[in-house]
Amino acid sequence: MKWNAKWIRPVADTGDAAPVYGKTFRLPGEIREAKLFLTALGVYEAELNGKRVGDFVLAPGWTTYGKRLQYQEYDITDLLDKENRITVTVGKGWYRTHLMSYNGSAYQQELCARPAGLLAQIVITYQDGHQETIITDESWQVSEGPVRFSEIYDGEIYDASVSPALDQETVCFDGPFETLIPQQGEKITEQERVSGARLIMTPKGETVIDFGQEITGYVESTLDAAAGEILDLSFAEVLDKDGNFYTENYRGAKAMYRYICRNGHQTYKPRLTFWGFRYIRVNRFPGGTQKALPECFTAIAVHSDLKRTGYLSCSSQKLNRLFDNIIWGQKGNFLDVPTDCPQRDERFGWTGDAQAFVRTACLNYDVEKFFTKWLADMAADQRENGYIGHVIPDYVYSSAASAAWGDAATICPWEVYKAYGSKKILENQFSCMCKWVDYITSTTTTPDLWTGGRHYGDWLGLDAPSGSYKGSSREDFIASAFYAHSASLVIKAGKALGRDVSSYEALYRRIVDAFRKAYPEYLTQTECVLAAHFRLAPDCQAAADQLARMVKDCGTRLQTGFVGTPYLLHVLSDYGYGELAYSLLLREEYPSWLYPVTKGATTVWEHWDGIMEDGGFWSADMNSFNHYAYGAVADWVYGVAAGILPLEDAPGYRRVRIAPLPDARLDWLKASLSTRHGRICSQWKKQDDMWRYEITTPVEADVVIDGKTHHVTPGTWCFYSKI
Numbered sequence: 275m276k277w278n279a280k281w282i283r284p285v286a287d288t289g290d291a292a293p294v295y296g297k298t299f300r301l302p303g304e305i306r307e308a309k310l311f312l313t314a315l316g317v318y319e320a321e322l323n324g325k326r327v328g329d330f331v332l333a334p335g336w337t338t339y340g341k342r343l344q345y346q347e348y349d350i351t352d353l354l355d356k357e358n359r360i361t362v363t364v365g366k367g368w369y370r371t372h373l374m375s376y377n378g379s380a381y382q383q384e385l386c387a388r389p390a391g392l393l394a395q396i397v398i399t400y401q402d403g404h405q406e407t408i409i410t411d412e413s414w415q416v417s418e419g420p421v422r423f424s425e426i427y428d429g430e431i432y433d434a435s436v437s438p439a440l441d442q443e444t445v446c447f448d449g450p451f452e453t454l455i456p457q458q459g460e461k462i463t464e465q466e467r468v469s470g471a472r473l474i475m476t477p478k479g480e481t482v483i484d485f486g487q488e489i490t491g492y493v494e495s496t497l498d499a500a501a502g503e504i505l506d507l508s509f510a511e512v513l514d515k516d517g518n519f520y521t522e523n524y525r526g527a528k529a530m531y532r533y534i535c536r537n538g539h540q541t542y543k544p545r546l547t548f549w550g551f552r553y554i555r556v557n558r559f560p561g562g563t564q565k566a567l568p569e570c571f572t573a574i575a576v577h578s579d580l581k582r583t584g585y586l587s588c589s590s591q592k593l594n595r596l597f598d599n600i601i602w603g604q605k606g607n608f609l610d611v612p613t614d615c616p617q618r619d620e621r622f623g624w625t626g627d628a629q630a631f632v633r634t635a636c637l638n639y640d641v642e643k644f645f646t647k648w649l650a651d652m653a654a655d656q657r658e659n660g661y662i663g664h665v666i667p668d669y670v671y672s673s674a675a676s677a678a679w680g681d682a683a684t685i686c687p688w689e690v691y692k693a694y695g696s697k698k699i700l701e702n703q704f705s706c707m708c709k710w711v712d713y714i715t716s717t718t719t720t721p722d723l724w725t726g727g728r729h730y731g732d733w734l735g736l737d738a739p740s741g742s743y744k745g746s747s748r749e750d751f752i753a754s755a756f757y758a759h760s761a762s763l764v765i766k767a768g769k770a771l772g773r774d775v776s777s778y779e780a781l782y783r784r785i786v787d788a789f790r791k792a793y794p795e796y797l798t799q800t801e802c803v804l805a806a807h808f809r810l811a812p813d814c815q816a817a818a819d820q821l822a823r824m825v826k827d828c829g830t831r832l833q834t835g836f837v838g839t840p841y842l843l844h845v846l847s848d849y850g851y852g853e854l855a856y857s858l859l860l861r862e863e864y865p866s867w868l869y870p871v872t873k874g875a876t877t878v879w880e881h882w883d884g885i886m887e888d889g890g891f892w893s894a895d896m897n898s899f900n901h902y903a904y905g906a907v908a909d910w911v912y913g914v915a916a917g918i919l920p921l922e923d924a925p926g927y928r929r930v931r932i933a934p935l936p937d938a939r940l941d942w943l944k945a946s947l948s949t950r951h952g953r954i955c956s957q958w959k960k961q962d963d964m965w966r967y968e969i970t971t972p973v974e975a976d977v978v979i980d981g982k983t984h985h986v987t988p989g990t991w992c993f994y995s996k997i
Contacts, residue, residue, distance in 0.1 A: 275311060275345070275456065279409035281449025283389035284416045284442060292546065293390050294419035294438035296361040299408055301354060304401045308354055313345035315391035315449065317367030319545050322353040322360050330461045331545055331576050335610045336368040336623075337647075338667040339385060341654040343453045345393070346461075354398075361438065364390040365424040365546030374427055374526045374619035379669045391449045415440040422534075424546040427527040427619050429509075432544065434536040435501055459647030460578040462610055464491070468575065470568030474553075476518045481556040481563040483571050488552040488877045488900050490606035490616040491576035492531075494543035499535035499560035506558035507531040509551035511617060511899040515889030519555045522894035526619040535560060548576055550606060550617030550900055552876065577605045580639040583948040586911055589941035592862065595871045600905035603878040604631075604638055607902045611648055611666065615880065615898035622665035623648065625682035626730060627903040630840045632686045634909040636693035637947060645690050646699060652683060653706040660713025662706075664730075675713065676729040677753035678837050683710040684760040688767060694950055695926020700767045707764050711778065714757050722781075722788035724753035732800045734881065735835030736865055743896075745835045747800040751793055752837055755804040758785040762808075770925075786810060799824050800838030806849065807841040818849030830857050832865060840906040847914045847935060855914075856937040859907065867907055878905040916945030916956040917978070926950050933978035934958050936965050938997060952988075960997065967993040 284293050310327060312320060313334045320327040327348050334344040370386050373379065396408040419438040423431040471486035488511055495505055509529045514520040521529070529549050533542055551573075556566040586597040607613045611623035612631070628648075635641050648666060655668040662680035664670045687703040719726030731752060735745015761782040768775030789810050796802045796811075802821035805811040825832065825846075834842050846855040862868045865882035873885045880901035881892045891897055913919050917934035920927045927949035934956055936943070942959030952972025958965055969977055970990045977984045980995045 275454070277393070277395060277451060277454070278407055279311075279393050279395040280411050280446040281391045281393050282410045282412070282414055282444040283391050283447055285445050286442065287389065288418050290423040291418040292363050292365045292421035292424050293416050294361055294363045294440065295392050295410070295414050295416045295444065296359060296438065296440040297408070297414045298357070298359045300357055301398065305351065305354060305398055306401050307399045308349070308351045309397045310348040310350045311345055311395045311397070312348065312362070313343060313393050313454065314362070314364045315388055316364045316369045317546050318362050318364045318392070320348075320360065320362045322350055323355055323358055325353055327353065329463050331464060332367065332462050332548070332610070334457075335459060335462065336667060338651040338654045339369055339453070340381065341453055342455055342651060343450055344457050344459070345454055346457050350396070360394075360396075361440070362392055362394065363419055363421060363546070364392055365421060366390075366426070367546065368426060371426040373622075373669050379671055381671070382669050389447065391447065393449060412444060412446060414444045415442060416444050417442050421546060424544070426547055426621065427529070429528060429530040429532075429549065430544045430547050431530070431532040431534075432542060433534040434540065434542065435534065458643075458650065459610060460580060460644050462576060463579045464574050464576055465579075465605070466575040468573040470571045470573075473566075473568050474513075474517070476513070477516050478518045480519050481559075481566055482513070482519055483554050483556065483566070483568050485552055485573045486876070487573075488550070488602065488606065489573050489575040490550045490609055490900070491548055491574045492544045493554060494541060494572045494574055495533060495570060496539075496541045496572075497535070497560055497570055498539050499537070501535060501537040503535045503560035504558045505531075505533040505535065505560065506556075508555040508557060509549045509617070510553045510555065511551060512885065513553065514891070519553065520891075523891070523897040523899075524618045525895065527617070529617070543574060548609070548616070550615065575605060577609050578644055580608060580641060580644060582638065583640050584637040584912060585946045586908065586916075586944070588943040590860070592868050592871050593860070593940075596867055597908065597911075599871070599875055599877050600634070600902070600908045601638060602876060603900055603902035603905050604635060606877060606900050608635070608639070608641070608644060611651075614903075615901050617900065618898060622669070623667065624665050624679070625652075625662065626664070626676070626679035626733065626836055627901075629678065629682035629685040630836055630903045631906045632682075632689045633693075634906050636689060637909060637912045642690055642694045642696070642699070645686060646702065649687055649690075649699070649703050649706075653703060656683070656706055656709060659716065660709035660711075662710055662713075674717075674728045677724060677727070677749070677756045679730060680710060680713075681756045681760050683707055684763040684767075688763045691767070691770070692920060692925045695928060697770060700771055704767055704771060704773070707760070707767055708778075711757070711760050711764050711781075714760070715781070718757075720788075722784040723750065723792055724757040725750045727753055729753055730836070732798070732835035732837040735798070735800060735833060735838065736882070737798055737833040738835075745798065745800060745833070745838075747798045747837070751801055752804065754785070754789050754792070755808050755810055758782060758789060758810055759808045761785060796820060798838075799832065799842070800834045803834065803838045803841050803845050806845045815849050818845050818851065821845055822851045822854055825854060825858070830854070830861065832858055836903055839904055840909075843907065843910040844914065847910070852914075852935050853937065855910070856939065859910075860939055867904065875899065878902050911943075912945050912947065915943055918945060918947055918954055918956050921976070927954065927973065929973055930954060930971060930975045931978065932956050932969050932971065932975050934967055961994075963997055965995045965997055967995075969993070
């Protein structure tokens with residue numbers, strides 16, 4: 275893209291009000307085609323002749339702005355007339371919002387200080403073939419608009435009585451050109467619309483609307499009002515144990531919505547910010563809050579425009595609710611970057627959460643393009659010494675990387691490659707993968723192990739010492755295990771690309787040998803899980819046996835955190851404890867995947883007991899009710915319970931292994947997965963005293979029933995085994 279346009283900003287800063295830029299222009303002839311190329315330092319919404327341009331919400335998205343700023347291309351042919359007016363509103367967005375949890379970031383402070391810059395270029399091709407270009411320059415006008423305040427955490431104030439006068443001058447400035455890239459990731463769009471489900475009058479006398487589902491997005495309000503009347507809303511994920519509106523877990527995020535009405539019937543929805551919520555509290559409403567009815571409000575889910583590929587269902591309604599919660603958790607947190615949570619003063623692209631969930635993410639949705647963009651930001655943010663940040667885009671700027679978080683650099687591209695079969699992701703990320711392993715090698719205090727660092731450990735492990743967020747698994751143990759795992763993935767990726775990885779093969783052998791000498795015993799469930807799953811134990815079966823004993827000895831309970839949980843059921847089923855794995859999956863008491871379901875969860879929680887058994891909360895400072903990481907259990911359901919796995923030498927499901935593992939506590943289970951090579955379906959159900967399996971495969975498959983392998987060709991096949 276050749277840019278002739280200039281970056282423009284208001285001569286006078288508009289403060290909290292979002293500036294509206296505009297230009298009128300006339301077309302002298304009939305046009306064949308017209309394209310608009312657009313980006314901003316913030317988030318923008320464009321209109322042409324009063325109609326919205328495109329459906330991209332929160333454009334240009336969130337990237338590592340110092341190195342990568344996306345621009346979008348729109349076909350505006352059908353929006354043009356002889357006389358035209360284009361307007362673009364620019365909000366603060368991620369670019370110029372103070373990222374509350376880490377306000378100490380000098381880089382973010384620098385971005386916040388920058389102006390609400392705009393860059394636009396319209397290329398018009400007339401019927402006779404000649405072209406005209408309309409660009410942002412000093413001829414554009416600007417003024418304050420109806421968006422009086424808008425930013426990511428604190429929400430929005432909109433005054434419907436304000437019309438942008440476009441009577442002030444703009445000035446050109448040296449905005450970024452060298453960092454501009456065409457749209458790489460999936461666009462963010464409006465998705466599901468959820469009507470207000472019920473009206474609640476709380477014990478405190480609050481008027482609350484329950485949408486019945488936690489979403490990420492915003493609220494569309496429809497009402498009748500007199501000019502100057504105010505609609506004021508607050509947002510919450512849950513009610514407290516007394517049934518009152520609860521917002522303490524939003525921490526510093528004000529999460530407000532204030533709409534100053536014009537006269538008459540009107541509908542409004544914000545488009546420059548978003549909230550994570552299930553409930554809204556109506557603080558003010560035209561004519562009084564008693565007139566606020568559920569039908570006045572519609573919640574609009576907003577997330578990256580991903581294609582659904584995987585579906586799970588079974589005879590247990592509580593498990594089905596869990597499956598739905600995992601989907602909603604992914605949708606709510608896959609908003610341009612894989613955020614940890616969408617509601618409080620954080621919403622960062624935490625690498626630890628992403629690597630834990632990436633395999634499930636690739637099963638539920640087609641996320642190849644989504645991760646390609648996010649991983650490109652990871653590579654851009656990677657330091658020269660190979661350090662990978664705790665979040666991407668990296669605004670935390672820690673002095674040291676953390677095991678399992680930084681290992682997203684190797685785990686995520688490898689899982690995306692396995693899911694879709696394209697080597698492009700490995701080609702893009704291979705240097706980043708190698709540099710990450712080299713970083714560990716260069717910073718450890720013990721050769722061939724990873725020691726001396728600062729890590730998150732087994733974050734939120736239930737065996738944590740009192741007062742700690744970290745589990746009891748040894749941090750150096752976890753770090754060294756992931757060191758080995760990342761080295762093994764570099765080897766696999768290098769071989770897929772035809773690269774020489776002999777030095778990493780030698781390194782891997784040394785790590786395994788050093789690990790076995792340093793850690794002959796395993797002290798926690800997570801340590802057993804990692805030793806067996808990463809094939810580091812000299813006897814993996816013995817490690818799995820120990821894990822099974824630990825699980826049973828504490829009452830068939832898991833004690834793992836973010837590091838151990840994604841692999842826990844896999845280790846049990848891989849080594850002959852499938853029934854025990856199901857016992858953990860089907861457990862309803864705390865701690866378990868189904869415990870939040872019994873408490874009314876509609877997404878996956880950050881803590882197993884975000885709402886405790888007595889109705890109280892785990893904490894106020896760190897208690898998200900939409901935190902997708904533990905939803906990683908779905909990959910066990912797809913890959914083990916339903917048994918759908920790509921063969922190691924056939925990434926992208928070119929050939930598959932289907933080895934279902936039924937359990938008598940379920941009457942039936944079904945999984946379907948759309949792949950690059952067609953749709954795979956695996957289902958089993960009880961039929962008298964038999965299990966009946968029905969397998970549909972578009973590719974050659976090895977179907978394993980009761981340990982016996984059947985090689986099948988594309989088609990639908992039925993098998994039976996005794997219960």
